[in-house]
Amino acid sequence: EAGVVQSPRYKIIEKKQPVAFWCNPISGHNTLYWYRQNLGQGPELLIRYENEEAVDDSQLPKDRFSAERLKGVDSTLKIQPAELGDSAVYLCASSLGVLVGYNEQFFGPGTRLTVL
Amino acid sequence: SQQGEEDPQALSIQEGENATMNCSYKTSINNLQWYRQNSGRGLVHLILIRSNEREKHSGRLRVTLDTSKKSSSLLITASRAADTASYFCATYGQNFVFGPGTRLSVLP
Secondary structure, eight states, X not given: OOOOEEEXXXXXXXXXXXXXXXXXXXXXXXXXXXXXXXXXXXXXXXXXEETTEEEEOTTSOTTTEEEEOGGGSOEEEEESSOOGGGOEEEEEEEESOSSTTOOOOEEOOOEEXXXX | OOOOEEEOSXXXXXXXXXXXXXXXXXXXXXXXXXXXXETTTEEEEEEEEETTOOEEEETTEXXXXXXXXXXXXXXXXXXXXXXXXXXXXEEESSSEEEOOOEEEEEEO
8 A cells, every 4th residue: 555645855945935745645544634844853733634624724824835635635735935944844644534543644754845 | 832742852772671751741632642753764653542541552562641640651662773763742632743752762
């Protein structure tokens, strides 16, 4: 069974440029998560989708970050414009659902973003 | 804000010894999960314990949960060099919150 797929794996951009990350979750997983992880820290949830609906985006900096999950499968996370502080690893994860006892998450390899 | 806080921040042991990591949290939860992260395999789910459970085992892993103290512990028995990684607890209440992690080094 294929795992969570993310692309690109690495991205280097200059500040003020836009950037987008793509995620394909495990087939059949209704819940999709985007996290940001800074060096030496734990992942920070940016947004969680239940099918197509964004149900938790309280930590998403909405002035520059946007996300979508069309047809409840693939998802894209965008930053426009990028700032130096956005340098981090962006992780995508998926789970069967958010019901108690069924929400173990499967993570993709992440996209390492460097903003110069 | 991060709810889970792991302790210690770093731990170094010899192969064959046991490793214990602790996690404390602040608000009520539905379940608590432990994850491992190393450079080779990324973030991997280890074990999930529900709020009405007190102890769970999986292979060499033993997890306890004390909801009255809002704390959990992860015990790895007979550690191996391959256990070297960062270990994170993640709490699920109204949303998911990961702690800052414990960096475990297992020396051969």
